Amino acid sequence: MLSRLNKEGKASKAGLSTQRALPRTVWAEQGVDKLHRYKIWSRRAVQQTGKGKIDRVATMYIIGDGNGLVGWGQGKHEQSATAAERAFRDGIVSMDRVERFETRTIWHEIRIKFGATEVILRPRPLGFGLKAGPVMHQVCKAAGIKDISGKIMGSRNPMNVVKATCLALWSGQARPGMGDGVGGRGRRLEKGQGVRSRQDIERARGRRLLEL
Template sequence: MMEKFYTSVLLSRRVVHQTGKGKVRSHWYLVLTGNGNGLVGYGQGKHAKPRIALQQARAAAIKNMDYVERFEERTVWTEMSAKLGATKLVLRPRPVGFGLRCNPSLHQVLRAAGFKDISAKVWGSRNKMNVIKCAFMLLQAGHAPPGMGDGIGGKGAKLSRGVGMMGKMQMERARGRKLISLRK
């Protein structure tokens, strides 16, 4: 069953820790795992032997997998933004056939989660680890992503502040057809 999952190493580092006995070398990995149909997770592993560190990271990624809500199985429901450290990330829904137009590390995360039509912009620090964590903060927020209200009466972001009521002509243009008056 685990062979069906998409797994990719997002980051790898060779870390050196100075102790009284000398330098202790270890390997660190950040691994992404997803099934391409809404399940996605990431994990970290650190060990002196690279193969064991990779196994630890993959096990942590599988353990941290969570379902991601998708609109029409291809994009996000609405524009979402989050900030983590100096990294600011905005995910926008796009029409069918648009594709994934985003940061390369975000591209891997979104593809593993099963998204097909999204544009994303990263402002500030483009540190891969912060970009990935910020993306997971948005995607795995469940029923209450940041800025969308808390689900128990808390306020959400006002998306159309100051627009007011549409006139008849604006409504006809938006709907693509003439309005029929029901009054006689």
């Protein structure tokens, strides 16, 4: 049960809010115990009020089902447990579908820039594994991606890396030639190379070509 009971035996407001948020998701009936949750960072935040400074705890979590759904959430509260619960609830609501090729990797190379952070994700063949930074590794693991390589350029702020990686994965259903999936124009990566062999195309895309 997500809601916590106070001394009088009544459910806390944070727990009730979580229960209200669940009907908008598919996990209202399946339960949230099966979801993967990874804490990215947790730090102290100070709120300045007229009565003085109020210490709060800010935390960020990655939420996913390991089968194509992933999201991130943030929470703040005076108590760390309540802040984590709020971040978990926020992550459930923000989960979105990740289009995967053969349920193990992405369809094509994705490049996205969020703030001062630039993330590059590339599809890889079967058995390659997750070759990415620790934060990107947790996002891909929560999304159910098994073969991918990632690179971070610019700022390595964990918050920006999580947001950029999630935006890249959520937009991964855009095929080459139909835009880059993140608001930009599609680029022909093979322009000027002439006719390429089947082996070169398979190596570049990170997967085998099947004859129809």
